[in-house]
Amino acid sequence: MHWSELAIELTLMPLVAFVVGLAMVLMMRKIAARLQRRVGPPLLQPLYDIVKLYGKRTQTSHGMLHEIGIVMAVGGYVAAETLLPVPGMNGIAEKGGMITLLYLTMIPSLGLALGVGQCANPNGSIGISRALTAMLAYDIPLVIVIAGVAIHFGTTNLVDVIAQQQAGGIATWGAVQMPLLAIAGLFALQGMLGKQPFEIYVAPAEIATGPMVEMGGKFLGGLFVMQCFQLYTASVLYVTLFLGGGENWIAFLAKAFAVLVIPMSIAFLFPRYRTEDMITMLWKWPVVLGLIGLAFVGS
Amino acid sequence: MTGSLDFLLLLSVVGVPLAALLAPSVVGRWLLVLLYVVQLVELALLGSGDGARSAVSFSLLGHSVGWQLDALGWFFAMITVAAAGFSAAYAAGEWGTLNARAGLSLRWLYVGLQVNVFAMLVLLAAGDMVALFIGWELTSWAGLLLMLLAGGEAIAAARRYIVYAIAGGMMVLGGLLMTLAAAGSLQFDAVAAAIPTVGTSALWAITLLFVLGFSVKMATMPFHLWQAPAYAFSPAPASAFLGAISARMGLFAIALVAIKLIGIVQLDRLYLYFDALNLRNLLAWVAVFTAILPTFVAMKQNDARLLLGWHGVGQGGYMLLGLVMADSLGSAGGLLHVFNHATYQAILLMAVFAVIHRTGTADLNRLGGLVARMPLSFLAMLIGIIGLAGLPPMNGFVSKWMIYRALILEGQPLLFVATVISTLGTVLSVYKLLHNTFLGQLRLEHETVKEAPWSMTIPMLVLCVVVFVTGVAPGLVLEYVAAAQQALGLAPVAFILGGIDSPAGTLDMIWVTAILLAGFGIGAVLFYLMGGRSRRVHQLDNYAGGHFLTADVRYQYSDNFYAGLMHRIRPWYRGSFAWAEEALVSTFGAIATAARGFFEQANPAHWVLVGTTLITTWVMWHALV
């Protein structure tokens, strides 16, 4: 591939992710509103929020790490998007693969954790401790799913995974071949997105939104941007592993949005689990489903 | 110009009296650091080949004993000498001066360090099994020198260690004798040739004795109890050195005996339960549990040194796991992890001891917010924990990635999942370490703390550069790992400068790092160039639900950091291994009491009775059989 082509891809992939992510945030808020019989925010609301937060005149920082944390949180996702193939663009997906992607998406979380730590607010620290616990909880079904998919397709290269599914049609999609793993993956997705019932680390009424407690202005704006990337990454990863990736942009976006409808619809119908119950929940059903699914993959 | 093994060993021996002579003065200590540099250069000149044979050899009971450094030993030896050099430099300046004033014997410290290096070189360069045993015993006892230095808690830990070490040594000796009986020789070639002809039960015994004996030093389960306290409570440089490399001598010996001499094919031959569970799988699972359990024990520690000590135990599990996978990728990952772990573990221990040096405590509930006062130590610890947690772009990620890939390729999804559980546990645990030490609220009494001196920060920062560079370009180290694999008789890994190039999944860290840094760049542009200016505020200008914060009331979350998680998993491990160890101790205690009771009760008449009974039994036995 010519270097200029690659450069264009590397620029476009995070941009697309951000724009699609904005739409996903809007969809999430709209779904919440509709489930609560409200109208919900206008079309450009996610953008208004971000512009307003960046445009705050006074911005409160708790030190250099607080700032670097936000830089890492946004920057880590910008980097991670280039490992996630989209129709017509592979970026550097072939240089990493799904394990690298999995670990690269931990970098933004680590950055956020550093920034929150510097804020010297125990609400934030409690939030991070719960968020990391949640990560431990949902990552176990997630790695079971990833292991199953990698063994099923015989590769950890996401480009190959997509190519195999598209070559064989719907019958070879991950979701058809490995339905149990696909269901376990949905549980992991719910946890990854940090939505109810796995939302204990935000818990606004108890620990004042946990990690976000001291985030104002562009610090919070950075986190809003990160949320766009987060929604996009989780849903596209699911589409890639189970729904054959995107044949073209329309199919790709349709799938990506459709996948997100599931966790979002569930989220706003439930209250939240306590940390220990969240662990029990995520280590029980999705893990059992995943292990059974894994046994089928192995045989 | 090529080096010679004899010269290296000679340097190492001469280093011991030199250390005793030079250690008390600052200049002397820097000269000793220079001595490590010379040893390292000598090693580098030797090269990672099979050529270096020592002229020293002797005959013991008809067995010739000699030393030869192959690529595997060279790989470990380089790490050993370098770790000793960095530790020596760390203690050379202010640390040594202040601690000597506080009553620490620097003579013993530096002598102990040098004796350890010598003992390890003797082990690593073993040319036959007798030499291996000699090296093993030397290493075991040398470790004790460093552990005993600090006194206090360290003494109890060292006592525990030596009991384990003697038990391990006995097992190795037993294995040695059985090998002699089975193979008729203790030369590596002869043993390797004879092993395939050995019967299954004898092979079981030999393998188990060796592996268990060496596992004691590795602190694989169930021998994992001694290591963390023994390493953690040593003086700073000793702790960094021991934590970085000492336990890996066990891995070296296991690799040498189980992989090179006995061979993976033979391990597969040893079934525990038909062909469902063979010894190799068993070892893999032991390794995985060693990776998981100590990690979660580490998570609940409140002493930073113990936390790192337990992680040292846990990371050993990864290395063993990679090694017993024995394919080109997995074993390379395991060996690479030895190097990676040595680098970041040394950084982490050095950073923790720098904090102790300045604040006097490693209690994670009595620190916090030190990033404002010790930014370089913070940076070092940050890079160290990214390495330990195995996140890109530091080197720990590469070796773990190789192990994950190997597990998936070998069709071991359960092992893979278990390994990732351990990694996630590590992420949680290291964040607690970093948060409770450097983040959060700065305590009033630490407002005037200063950064550690250059003599301590430079070794850390140089190691940070190593961790980063070998993370971005793992090919630099993989070259020697591949040579070590060949020395073990395994297929060498196919590597490129940036990582691994294989058809089933590529890793190019140069690209990953470049894209990550570019991402950070974009993030920085978005943050610093867009939006309003930020203004830094005092740490007490903080949300507290409308409460007015004051410096005398702590506003920090540190104790029982993962309360929810611990609430769930604490009942799962109630220190059952510690309980088993205590049970063993009390059993021996009971037997000893009974024996003493018998002895105290005894009068000559009893002895006559016992003697005659025994003799009669013996005679009758022989008469009848």
Place this chain on the structure above:
Amino acid sequence: MTDTEQFPVRVEQPDRNGGNIFSRVFDELTAFCRSRSLFILHYCTGCGAIELPPAMTSRFDMERLGISPMVSPRQADILLITGYVSVKTLKRVMLTYEQMGSPKYVIGICSCTVNGGMYWQSYATAKKLNDYMPVDLYIAGCMPRPEAVITGLRQLMDKIAAGEANGWEDYYRRYDYYLGHQQRLFGETWQTPTDVIAEARHYGLFGPETLGDHTRLLEQHQAPLEALEMQLGLGAPDEVKA
């Protein structure tokens, strides 16, 4: 209470027509986004809070105007005081207000925030909220219905879009005035953890009345509020040199 000392209200308007066309368009855009995205922090001091849930939920749905509730002062744009403010509460309100990032707006809901309402005779209630902080909008009533709350919020949105809701700048420019009232109520040793003067200096929001007699009084007893900057300090400590 305050009618004996009538302060002339001098809100200085920064030059809003300066700069080139791009920066003006940009400012317009930002002002529009500000008006369409308002995070409220409701300081539920009195009975008025009960009218907010209906304003937020399905019947009136504030979110369609881009208004959503937030939790901590750092995240919020609007401070909603929903009832009588006792002296003890007012301290917390001040702390919270100063911790919010500017531009920030204060809305006083219910009659009690306007003039003390039915607590006029109470010794413990602060009567006029705008003596202590600049209030952008009062929504009177006991209590105002959600319709009134929404109408008030829409008025605020219009003011923000027009660049007229600048009460927050007034707080920096006339800090001495507000601080004087606070000191009168809370005593001379009154201090919040936020260094308003340093903030005004940092952001160029200094006005002729930022400093004065009351800030001088504050400086006499103020505990240091400088941020903890990173210090390298690599020199050996004194005990080594000795």
